[in-house]
Amino acid sequence: xxxxxxxxxxxxxxxxxxxxxxxxPDDGPAYAAAVAELGLADGDAALDAGxxxxxxxxxxxxxxxPRGTVIGVDLTPEMIAEATSAGRDQYAALLRxxxxxxxxxxxxxxxxxxxxxxxxxxxxxxxxxxxxxVVRPGGRLALFHxxxxxxxxxxxxxxxxxxxxxxxxxxxxxxxSAGWRLLSYADEDERYLAVAVREG
Numbered sequence: 001x002x003x004x005x006x007x008x009x010x011x012x013x014x015x016x017x018x019x020x021x022x023x024x025p026d027d028g029p030a031y032a033a034a035v036a037e038l039g040l041a042d043g044d045a046a047l048d049a050g051x052x053x054x055x056x057x058x059x060x061x062x063x064x065x066p067r068g069t070v071i072g073v074d075l076t077p078e079m080i081a082e083a084t085s086a087g088r089d090q091y092a093a094l095l096r097x098x099x100x101x102x103x104x105x106x107x108x109x110x111x112x113x114x115x116x117x118x119x120x121x122x123x124x125x126x127x128x129x130x131x132x133x134v135v136r137p138g139g140r141l142a143l144f145h146x147x148x149x150x151x152x153x154x155x156x157x158x159x160x161x162x163x164x165x166x167x168x169x170x171x172x173x174x175x176x177s178a179g180w181r182l183l184s185y186a187d188e189d190e191r192y193l194a195v196a197v198r199e200g
Contacts, residue, residue: 035059054083061091128178
């Protein structure tokens, strides 16, 4: 089942990779503002999980400085290729990898940034637990989207529902079951940002 899900996700994003940045040309400032809220320090290590074309990589690099580490992982080769052709590989090491099985040491990161990530996870609890594995205790997870749930649903021609994993009543216990504690939650027209801390 997870394999079928991965194939579907790859096919969905592969077909859209070449046009992705052109479809959403004004999202850059929202990414930068979200990264700025995470309190990253010079020398920190950050992962952009499901990095797509890498729009968070430049602000993450700015936040951690030249001594820091930035890694972008994505399941879809076409997205990694687009990030590279856009020159975003200068900000980060780019890896084709599944967030369910990250090729990273345990407790090696300070922050995981995930834009539009939760709704594409094959096994949300297990996958969020894998993200927790690679983050040190006290490190953070940022789940981001440049527009809120209602605005996104309207864009996609569907209705917002309470069973959406990004809804706070669903997200908070999901994160807790995976080793995270939700610190802040914003679901506004102009952005969605949930920030959690790695427990223990």
